[in-house]
Amino acid sequence: MILQIVKYPDPVLKKKAEPVDKISKEVFTLADDMIETMLSNDGLGLAATQVSSPLRLFVINISLDGDAPKPMVVINPRIISQEGLEVHEEGCLSFPELYLNIERPQKVRIHAKDLYNENAILDATGLLARAVMHEIDHLDGILFIERVAKIAQEEQEKILKYLETLSQNK
Ligand code: NI
Numbered sequence: 001m002i003l004q005i006v007k008y009p010d011p012v013l014k015k016k017a018e019p020v021d022k023i024s025k026e027v028f029t030l031a032d033d034m035i036e037t038m039l040s041n042d043g044l045g046l047a048a049t050q051v052s053s054p055l056r057l058f059v060i061n062i063s064l065d066g067d068a069p070k071p072m073v074v075i076n077p078r079i080i081s082q083e084g085l086e087v088h089e090e091g092c093l094s095f096p097e098l099y100l101n102i103e104r105p106q107k108v109r110i111h112a113k114d115l116y117n118e119n120a121i122l123d124a125t126g127l128l129a130r131a132v133m134h135e136i137d138h139l140d141g142i143l144f145i146e147r148v149a150k151i152a153q154e155e156q157e158k159i160l161k162y163l164e165t166l167s168q169n170k
């Protein structure tokens with residue numbers, strides 16, 4: 001079943017997800033519907049938050065070469081490590097038509113569970129790492145427009161510090 005995707009500024013998008021403690025039949029159905037919804041919208045990933053579910057899970061299409069889609073269900077993801085930084089354009093199904101340059105790690109390793117409650121380690125680089133981080137952000141109630149604001153703010157602080165140094169050296 002194709003689910004309704006919550007669009008910004010719906011406050012649901014700011015909710016922090018709750019860990020999945022049991023992989024019930026409902027979780028299976030939700031994951032299945034989320035995959036269908038992601039693929040029918042040409043999305044690279046979709047977080048449960050975006051379909052009004054409070055559960056900490058997302059789906060991602062790990063086929064990046066345009067071949068047959070390879071959807072993957074990621075439950076209770078936790079970031080183990082991240083490396084490097086890269087700025088690239090990204091979009092979000094909750095913000096149709098908006099594409100923003102966002103800084104993300106170049107490489108990430110996450111720990112998660114799959115639908116069979118098996119522990120899984122997911123290593124992702126480039127576009128896939130970006131998608132993983134974007135979806136984990138959704139589960140933490142963080143939107144990509146806030147990532148832009150964060151960089152801008154950090155740069156603004158650097159400028160202010162620099163200007164302070166200039167005035168002190170006068
Ligand atoms: Ni998104």
